[in-house]
Every structure is written in C-alpha cells, then in structure tokens.
Amino acid sequence: MSAPIHPETRIGHVHLKVADLDRALGFYCGVLGFRLMQRYGSQAAFVSAGGYHHHIGLNTWESAGGQPPPPGTTGLYHLAILYPARAALADALQRLNAAGIPLDGASDHGVSEALYLRDPDGNGVELYRDRPEAEWPRDASGDLAMTTRRLDLADLLGSAV
Incomplete structure (x- = not known):
C-alpha cells in the first residue's frame, strides 16, 4: 500500500461542461452569488468565492447546446x-x-x-x-x-x- 496523500491536500476547483454559458453564469453568479473572475466570450468563464482565481470553471468547448448525460452513465455525481x-x-x-x-x-x-x-x-x-x-x-x-x-x-x- 502506498503512503497516504499529504493531509493538507484540497480539491482546488471543478470545471463543468455546460450547454449555455450565460444560463450557467445566471445560476452560479446570479443565484448562488459567486463572482465572475474571467470570461472568454461565450466559451468559458471562471467564478470564485472570496476572490480566489476560480473555484468553478464553466465551458462550452465540447458541450454547446448539449444535453445532460442520460441516467446510467458515468461522470460527475x-x-x-x-x-x-x-x-x-x-x-x-x-x-x-x-x-x-x-x-x-x-x-x-x-x-x-x-x-x-x-x-x-x-x-x-x-x-x-x-x-x-x-x-x-x-x-x-x-x-x-x-x-x-x-x-x-x-x-x-x-x-x-
């Protein structure tokens, strides 16, 4: 068995594929209150709590106009x-x-x-x-x-x- 991971290790951010960037920003910034840190047109945005560079990345690179994955598939829970x-x-x-x-x-x-x-x-x-x-x-x-x-x-x- 390998040695355990360093105890101060943390998950830094998550990056989500979204179908519509403005809609996603409306939820994460407009409803939850995250702050938009940087945006790349209609393709990507990075949002944060407390001024960190980003806690959540949102992008449409592979998912513009897409649908959520169907039940029974692997991916983010x-x-x-x-x-x-x-x-x-x-x-x-x-x-x-x-x-x-x-x-x-x-x-x-x-x-x-x-x-x-x-x-x-x-x-x-x-x-x-x-x-x-x-x-x-x-x-x-x-x-x-x-x-x-x-x-x-x-x-x-x-x-x-």
Whole structure:
C-alpha cells in the first residue's frame, strides 16, 4: 500500500461542461452569488468565492447546446460547495427559494447539513456546511458514524442572518 496523500491536500476547483454559458453564469453568479473572475466570450468563464482565481470553471468547448448525460452513465455525481457557517447555508437556501429552484433533497449527516439540487445543465450540486469536528457522531470505538436524516429546512432558515 502506498503512503497516504499529504493531509493538507484540497480539491482546488471543478470545471463543468455546460450547454449555455450565460444560463450557467445566471445560476452560479446570479443565484448562488459567486463572482465572475474571467470570461472568454461565450466559451468559458471562471467564478470564485472570496476572490480566489476560480473555484468553478464553466465551458462550452465540447458541450454547446448539449444535453445532460442520460441516467446510467458515468461522470460527475455532484460538486459540493462548502459554506463556512449555518447562517451562510441558510442564505443559500433563501437564494434558491427566491429563484424558484427546487431541491432534490436535504440531509443531516451528523457531520454536516446538506442541500441537494441540480444546476441548469443537470449537474448535481451539494450546498453544505460542516459541523465542528468535536460534534461529529462517533460509535463506541470512536470511529466516525455518519448518518442520513431529513434536514429541517424551517429550522435552517431560522439560522439566516
């Protein structure tokens, strides 16, 4: 077995194929609130939270006017966007509600609270916040014991600032 990956390694960004760049920017910037960092005409754009060069790349290089992949094929299951606090996740839910974007699900995993939805191109999107590690559920031997329960959306919205 090889040595484990360096513990400070992180996923830096995700790059998505989209059918319509303006529509994708309307969702990621207009609804979720990411900032457009750079755009290459109608072919590609890079968006960010907090001024990073990009967290999400969007392109139409191989997908302009395309359809989402059919069920039963391999590919991206979802991208996950980590919010820094419960109030920020509640804000995201308010944005989705205001835009009329339905959720596919909402779960409390013990370690995190998550909202699941689809972007305009059918890509799975998870919006979530982690609980502090000291609150993570553990079994009798101390191993992580994640769960999946229904997330109380009214309670989450009550956390909005």
